[in-house]
Amino acid sequence: MADGLTIGQAAAFVGVTIKTVRHYHRLGLVAEPERDGSGYRRYGSADLLRMVQVRTLAGAGVPLAEIGDLLDADPERFAAALDDVHRRLNERIEDLIARRDTLHRLTRGDRALLPDRACAVLDRLADLGFSADYLAGQREALVLARALVPEIFESFLIRLEHGLEDPEYVELTKRGWDARSWDPGDPRLEELACALAGKLLANRALLAMPTGFQNQSDAASRYGLVNHHREDQEPSIARLNGLVEANLRAAGIDVPHQ
Structure with a gap:
């Protein structure tokens, strides 16, 4: 009986495939035994020990390219x-x-794109009875704000959180959403814009832009893409937002011009 094991036996004993053993050989991790008189390579206990060491290190996450130096x-x-x-x-x-x-x-949908704090704001909006359409628009605006104007995302969230604690602001916001069915020239839009701006101006500190934001060449464009999202679908909402911004600028708030 020949001494040593065939490659198939050695692979089976170690718990790898014949292909893996040959790969070890190609990488120089395990030396190839000499062939016996029958032309077969025979593996001894030292060869199997080396294979077990290589297999164990590879299984632990050590790259094969590093195992040879590690064992030596x-x-x-x-x-x-x-x-x-x-x-x-x-x-x-x-x-x-x-x-x-x-x-x-x-x-959970768009929640993969938003932090937990923003998701909490959306949950609060739902609890307050805002419509699914309004929630969808706010969710999209939050995703855009986080991606396009990360400098003001935190202040945007703070302003939303603060506003949702004010029942009067909540009702004004709901009325503003209902105004999408109004004619863009409806004089009630001016009254509503004035009331909304007044609520915002009651906390002027929350309206401040980060230092240097306005000096960025694309700041106004990025801000506008977020603040005027979906306005092309709602002409009356576009007018309402424009009136609110005009009121804020008239009060000295530096709102970026798109």
């Missing part, structure tokens, strides 16, 4: 290399957890 390293270098592998694995784990959380949030 002294104990100190080996320990340092394993620490580095441990660090990289932790980074991968954190990345995978973040991806898993994103997938979980995707099952």
Whole structure:
């Protein structure tokens, strides 16, 4: 009986495939045994030990390209290399957890695109009885604000949160949404715009733009894309928003001109 194991036997004992063993050979991780008189390569216990070491390190996340040097390293270098592998694995784990959380949030629609605080604002709007159409528009505006004007996203949220605590502002906002059915020339729009602007001006500090934002060449365009979202579909809402902005500018608030 020939001494040693065939490649198929060695692979089975170690728990890998023949293809994997041959890959180890090509990478120089495991030396190829000499052929016996029958032309077969025979694997001994030292070969199997090396295969088990390679398989174990690879299974622990060590790249195959690094395993050869690792196995040939002294104990100190080996320990340092394993620490580095441990660090990289932790980074991968954190990345995978973040991806898993994103997938979980995707099952909740646009909430994958918004932080929890913004989602809480949307939930509050729903609790206050705002229509599904209004919620959809606000959700889109929040997504756009976060992407296009991250400099003012935080203040945008604060202003919304503050406004939703004021029953009068909530009712004015609902009336403003109902005004989409009005004629753009309806004089009631001016009265409503004045009332809305007055509520906003009661907390002027919340209307302040971040330092330097206005000096950015594309600031007005980015701001306008968010603040005037969907206006092309609602002419009366476009007029109402324009009147509110005009009232704010007249009161000294530096609202970006698109």
